[in-house]
Amino acid sequence: xxxxxxxxxxxxxxxxxxxxxxxxxxxxxxxxxxxxxxxxxxxxxxxxxxxxxxxxxxxxxxxxxxxxxxxxxxxxxxxxxxxxxxxxxxxxxxxxxxxxxxxxxxxxxxxxxxxxxxxxxxxxxxxxxxxxxxxxxxxxxxxxxxxxxxxxxxxxxxxxxxxxxxxxxxxxxxxxxxxxxxxxxxxxxxxxxxxxxxxxxxxxxxxxxxxxxxxxxxxxxxxxxxxxxxxxxxxxxxxxxxxxxxxxxxxxxxxxxxxxxxxxxxxxxxxxxxxxxxxxxxxxxxxxxxxxxxxxxxxxxxxxxxxxxxxxxxxxxxxxxxxxxxxxxxxxxxxxxxxxxxxxxx
Amino acid sequence: xxxxxxxxxxxxxxxxxxxxxxxxxxxxxxxxxxxxxxxxxxxxxxxxxxxxxxxxxxxxxxxxxxxxxxxxxxxxxxxxxxxxxxxxxxxxxxxxxxxxxxxxxxxxxxxxxxxxxxxxxxxxxxxxxxxxxxxxxxxxxxxxxxxxxxxxxxxxxxxxxxxxxxxxxxxxxxxx
Numbered sequence: 001x002x003x004x005x006x007x008x009x010x011x012x013x014x015x016x017x018x019x020x021x022x023x024x025x026x027x028x029x030x031x032x033x034x035x036x037x038x039x040x041x042x043x044x045x046x047x048x049x050x051x052x053x054x055x056x057x058x059x060x061x062x063x064x065x066x067x068x069x070x071x072x073x074x075x076x077x078x079x080x081x082x083x084x085x086x087x088x089x090x091x092x093x094x095x096x097x098x099x100x101x102x103x104x105x106x107x108x109x110x111x112x113x114x115x116x117x118x119x120x121x122x123x124x125x126x127x128x129x130x131x132x133x134x135x136x137x138x139x140x141x142x143x144x145x146x147x148x149x150x151x152x153x154x155x156x157x158x159x160x161x162x163x164x165x166x167x168x169x170x171x172x173x174x175x176x177x178x179x180x181x182x183x184x185x186x187x188x189x190x191x192x193x194x195x196x197x198x199x200x201x202x203x204x205x206x207x208x209x210x211x212x213x214x215x216x217x218x219x220x221x222x223x224x225x226x227x228x229x230x231x232x233x234x235x236x237x238x239x240x241x242x243x244x245x246x247x248x249x250x251x252x253x254x255x256x257x258x259x260x261x262x263x264x265x266x267x268x269x270x271x272x273x274x275x276x277x278x279x280x281x282x283x284x285x286x287x288x289x290x291x292x293x294x295x296x297x298x299x300x301x302x303x304x305x306x307x308x309x310x311x312x313x314x315x316x317x318x319x320x321x322x323x324x325x326x327x328x329x330x331x332x333x334x335x336x337x338x339x340x341x342x343x344x345x346x
Numbered sequence: 347x348x349x350x351x352x353x354x355x356x357x358x359x360x361x362x363x364x365x366x367x368x369x370x371x372x373x374x375x376x377x378x379x380x381x382x383x384x385x386x387x388x389x390x391x392x393x394x395x396x397x398x399x400x401x402x403x404x405x406x407x408x409x410x411x412x413x414x415x416x417x418x419x420x421x422x423x424x425x426x427x428x429x430x431x432x433x434x435x436x437x438x439x440x441x442x443x444x445x446x447x448x449x450x451x452x453x454x455x456x457x458x459x460x461x462x463x464x465x466x467x468x469x470x471x472x473x474x475x476x477x478x479x480x481x482x483x484x485x486x487x488x489x490x491x492x493x494x495x496x497x498x499x500x501x502x503x504x505x506x507x508x509x510x511x512x513x514x515x516x517x518x519x520x521x522x
Contacts, residue, residue, distance in 0.1 A: 050372075053371075053372045054368050054371060054372050055371075056371055056374060056375075056376055056377040056378070057376055057377070057378040058376050058378070058380070061380075306365060306368065306369065306372075307365070309368060310364050310365050310367075310368040311361065311364065326354060
């Protein structure tokens with residue numbers, strides 16, 4: 001008997017010595033999934049409420065106080081709908097696309113430092129990982145559209161791919177500039193470098209990048225285009241393409257695409273916060289923490305909504321012109337300029 | 347080159363101006379009327395479907411079933427009937443059916459009436475999934491109105507005519 005309890009205790013110690021890391025990871029995965037889910041649901045509410053306010057109407061206000069239960073009811077509705085797989089679709093790709101579209105965002109959020117100690121993984125190639133996974137998202141939506149066997153979906157997929165190819169370039173050029181300036185791809189370190197008053201943020205790094213605000217703007221515009229948000233939402237232009245690549249998706253299949261869109265916005269805004277707005281650093285150099293990160297990120301997300309309800313959709317050639325004729329040359333120029341300045345003013 | 351930069355900065359500035367305008371609107375009060383909770387005041391000369399007018403002295407309908415309105419109606423949607431009661435000088439109306447599915451609210455009946463016995467009502471909540479609800483018995487409607495006035499608590503009724511006669515007329519509802 002004594003022997004058995006000894007063995008059990010030994011076993012327990014062994015498990016305990018193994019557990020901390022996996023347990024922490026599981027908690028983070030659950031946390032990120034919950035965070036993304038809650039955000040996707042409530043960003044829809046923010047979007048609809050914002051749309052209402054921008055048009056001088058109250059927005060959803062019947063379900064719960066200020067319409068706050070609307071996302072819950074919407075979610076229940078989506079989940080209770082029948083999942084229809086239309087005849088003639090590529091079943092595997094059709095069912096797999098929603099998973100493929102959601103997974104990369106969740107993976108990428110693992111490296112985003114929400115505060116000094118709140119990040120699932122502190123990888124020293126975090127930025128690289130985010131952009132590597134970021135490109136899977138487009139491919140997943142394209143596969144979904146292609147597998148749907150629907151004209152609208154195929155046109156939408158084609159648009160999405162050419163749009164994303166066009167906007168990936170200026171975005172990566174901007175990111176290369178930032179990596180050069182900060183000298184690291186570790187998101188945590190990038191934030192730590194921006195400690196102190198707000199003029200230490202990369203957005204106001206006049207010395208090395210006099211065009212830093214322009215760089216930020218390019219990043220933000222590319223983020224809008226990559227997430228297919230208005231005014232760059234040609235891929236799911238309702239008036240032309242019904243629901244674009246998501247036309248054939250019913251119920252939660254569509255819901256997951258929708259969640260992924262908001263999760264991507266969340267990721268893009270978090271990256272903009274980390275790269276340019278000092279992440280969790282407070283603007284006054286004291287009391288830094290999670291609150292500041294969330295405040296900055298949600299402000300950027302609100303701006304996304306603000307832009308959507310201000311500008312009409314651009315035309316497709318306008319979109320490509322903007323990328324190839326303006327954003328890419330300007331971002332190349334900032335890259336060259338800041339590399340020259342870094343050499344001249346070490 | 348200079349021209350292109352000018353164009354870009356001007357274009358960007360116009361976008362900023364647009365965003366400034368929309369955020370200005372964001373903080374202004376709501377302009378829409380929250381319909382089921384609040385209604386607009388109905389104009390005095392609103393033309394709803396016609397209704398019978400009561401004689402304020404007797405409380406009965408002024409109409410004596412002369413059928414001028416029935417004849418004036420271009421769509422043939424009015425059916426009036428009346429009887430001559432003992433001792434009365436004129437006939438009195440016993441039924442007045444308005445087939446609102448055909449009525450175009452032209453008002454010829456109101457014009458034709460010599461004694462002001464019919465007028466436009468202020469009824470506008472007329473939506474229904476049942477076609478029979480639009481054949482309105484105006485005489486019964488009048489009697490129910492008289493009853494609800496003498497007894498303040500209106501008795502709910504399931505007749506089709508009552509379906510379009512809400513206890514509180516829209517004119518009484520709070521105006522925005």
